Amino acid sequence: MADGSTMVVGASATTPPAPRQGGTMKRLARRRSMAALALCAPLIALIICLKIYPTFYAIFLSMLDRKMNHFVGLDNFAYLLGRPSFHLVIFQSCLFAVTAVVMKAIIGFILAHLMHNIRGSSQRIWRGLLLVPWVIPLSLSTLTWWWLFDPSYSAFNWTLSWLGLPEVPFLGTVWNARISVIMVNTWFGAPFFMIMYLAALKSVPEQLYEAAAIDGASAWQRLIFITLPMMRNIILITVLYSLIVTFADFDIVRILTNGGPQDGTHLFATYAFAVGIQSGNIPRGASVSLFMFPVLATLAFFVLRDVLNRNKEVAT
Amino acid sequence: MSGATAAAGGPVPRKKSKVGSLERQQRISIRSSYAALSIFVVIFLVPPFYMVMTALKSSAEISAQQGNPWIVQSPTMENFIQLATDASFQRYFINSVWVTAMVVIISMAIAILAAFSLSRMGFKGAQVLSTGVFLTYLVPPSLLFIPLFQIVGTLGLINNTWVLVLLFPTLAVPFCTWIMIGYFNSIPKELDEAALIDGATYPQILVKIFIPVALPGIIAATIFAFTVAWGGFLYPLAYLYSADQATLTVGIVRELIKGDVFAWGMIMAACVMAAAPPIIVYTFLMDYYVAGLTAGATKG
Numbered sequence: 072m073a074d075g076s077t078m079v080v081g082a083s084a085t086t087p088p089a090p091r092q093g094g095t096m097k098r099l100a101r102r103r104s105m106a107a108l109a110l111c112a113p114l115i116a117l118i119i120c121l122k123i124y125p126t127f128y129a130i131f132l133s134m135l136d137r138k139m140n141h142f143v144g145l146d147n148f149a150y151l152l153g154r155p156s157f158h159l160v161i162f163q164s165c166l167f168a169v170t171a172v173v174m175k176a177i178i179g180f181i182l183a184h185l186m187h188n189i190r191g192s193s194q195r196i197w198r199g200l201l202l203v204p205w206v207i208p209l210s211l212s213t214l215t216w217w218w219l220f221d222p223s224y225s226a227f228n229w230t231l232s233w234l235g236l237p238e239v240p241f242l243g244t245v246w247n248a249r250i251s252v253i254m255v256n257t258w259f260g261a262p263f264f265m266i267m268y269l270a271a272l273k274s275v276p277e278q279l280y281e282a283a284a285i286d287g288a289s290a291w292q293r294l295i296f297i298t299l300p301m302m303r304n305i306i307l308i309t310v311l312y313s314l315i316v317t318f319a320d321f322d323i324v325r326i327l328t329n330g331g332p333q334d335g336t337h338l339f340a341t342y343a344f345a346v347g348i349q350s351g352n353i354p355r356g357a358s359v360s361l362f363m364f365p366v367l368a369t370l371a372f373f374v375l376r377d378v379l380n381r382n383k384e385v386a387t
Numbered sequence: 388m389s390g391a392t393a394a395a396g397g398p399v400p401r402k403k404s405k406v407g408s409l410e411r412q413q414r415i416s417i418r419s420s421y422a423a424l425s426i427f428v429v430i431f432l433v434p435p436f437y438m439v440m441t442a443l444k445s446s447a448e449i450s451a452q453q454g455n456p457w458i459v460q461s462p463t464m465e466n467f468i469q470l471a472t473d474a475s476f477q478r479y480f481i482n483s484v485w486v487t488a489m490v491v492i493i494s495m496a497i498a499i500l501a502a503f504s505l506s507r508m509g510f511k512g513a514q515v516l517s518t519g520v521f522l523t524y525l526v527p528p529s530l531l532f533i534p535l536f537q538i539v540g541t542l543g544l545i546n547n548t549w550v551l552v553l554l555f556p557t558l559a560v561p562f563c564t565w566i567m568i569g570y571f572n573s574i575p576k577e578l579d580e581a582a583l584i585d586g587a588t589y590p591q592i593l594v595k596i597f598i599p600v601a602l603p604g605i606i607a608a609t610i611f612a613f614t615v616a617w618g619g620f621l622y623p624l625a626y627l628y629s630a631d632q633a634t635l636t637v638g639i640v641r642e643l644i645k646g647d648v649f650a651w652g653m654i655m656a657a658c659v660m661a662a663a664p665p666i667i668v669y670t671f672l673m674d675y676y677v678a679g680l681t682a683g684a685t686k687g
């Protein structure tokens with residue numbers, strides 16, 4: 072990134088006398104790197120003050136008692152791990168993240184292939200229509216889903232009974248509510264997978280398919296031996312990234328079920344909000360959030376590794 | 388999935404029929420793609436469609452529960468008019484606009500300066516900082532909102548829209564910087580070298596070369612910052628508790644839903660009005676945004 076070529080040119084532009092050139096160049100380089108650092112100062116300040124410091128502060132907070140004037144060590148974590156309702160949170164967060172991401176990845180993949188089949192200007196319109204769920208602010212569309220699920224006025228249940236089917240309490244039982252929140256997340260997130268995969272599909276060289284066609288490869292073989300290997304990196308990055316975002320999701324569960332029924336749909340984020348902000352137990356809320364940290368850190372490590380690998384591949 | 392080119396694999400006796408069958412196969416494949424996409428579009432558009440339909444209904448029509456709920460029987464603009472003249476809804480809208488404008492300006496300023504520095508000038512630790520920027524992008528808002536609650540409380544910013552102006556950039560800046568680094572790196576070095584030889588200073592190079600050339604990237608990053616600020620829900624919900632400070636998302640979800648009597652026509656009309664700005668922005672600028680998001684995916 073920071074190579075010497077521009078520096079040398081920059082120095083020769085302000086041509087100093089020959090013998091002093093080395094010193095001037097050094098001084099110029101130093102001044103330039105000071106200026107570069109100054110330009111990054113707001114970014115660095117933001118990362119340190121509002122990302123790194125809060126992380127350590129969260130660790131400190133999580134080791135205090137409710138009134139925040141006694142140090143209690145790991146008691147908050149131990150307490151949470153002993154609570155059956157927190158076991159449900161762990162279970163539901165994992166179920167929610169894994170199921171929703173798998174669904175989004177599959178639907179996104181299918182959509183990307185369908186979109187890839189239609190060429191030309193109509194593709195843009197279809198893409199626009201399919202991206203609508205992803206464009207509407209999530210909290211507002213979740214509100215609409217809630218209204219669609221509404222027990223007494225539900226448009227879904229009206230349709231079911233119109234078709235002669237029994238009504239479904241979408242948010243009334245634990246498992247129905249779990250499936251409903253996963254459904255809403257899939258609806259919201261699938262378009263993102265579609266555009267990522269579509270971009271990756273477009274970058275697969277056409278010659279590979281032509282060569283495969285000459286060799287008599289079937290559609291299935293082309294998918295397994297050309298498309299998937301060529302898209303492997305993008306699929307990995309998108310899935311890992313989406314796992315992070317979905318695992319830490321807040322809006323859908325908060326609005327649709329607020330954790331209910333019987334605490335069956337709480338995710339880490341909504342549980343931390345209920346404990347930390349609503350019940351005012353800041354230290355325990357901070358500990359709930361921190362339980363996400365190992366999972367997110369592991370996922371982030373793999374995303375970073377794949378992105379750096381990819382950048383290297385692209386560069387060479 | 389597509390039978391388009393699969394035909395080539397089959398045993399084909401005569402040349403003429405091969406061409407015909409290929410064309411037919413292709414046509415069938417395209418038609419079935421359209422059919423499948425239509426089904427997906429219908430499913431995906433159910434909630435927005437219902438949002439608009441409900442917004443056009445009167446409260447009487449909603450509570451009467453007669454007939455098909457999917458279609459509005461006597462459309463009325465009364466919900467929209469009532470909201471547009473409602474002082475508190477106007478307040479939410481103004482709050483959202485002001486927060487979003489500030490967040491976009493601040494985030495873009497920080498991101499462009501940092502990206503220019505990281506892409507062209509360089510200093511010790513620039514590589515570490517680039518990696519750090521990407522890692523902070525992966526930190527979700529729900530991880531740190533509780534310590535931040537304490538921090539903004541100490542700063543006296545609780546229940547003040549300034550808290551969002553301070554905190555939303557933490558979500559927007561990392562990705563904006565990352566996009567801008569990518570776009571700036573793609574500008575050929577010869578361009579700024581030539582400018583340097585001609586005696587241009589770094590500020591001139593940034594303003595006269597980098598910003599115009601990387602305009603698509605700037606648009607993409609701006610849309611990202613806009614989306615973060617306009618649609619943000621957790622931070623305003625956690626840090627702004629009174630109605631006069633609420634932004635649109637929180638104002639609608641928290642303030643319009645009072646008790647158990649849901650004025651759904653009104654709520655959905657509010658959702659339509661709040662969702663309109665992003666939809667308008669995306670209608671015109673979607674291509675830039677998609678290009679910015681998928682920049683990594685299309686290379687190589």
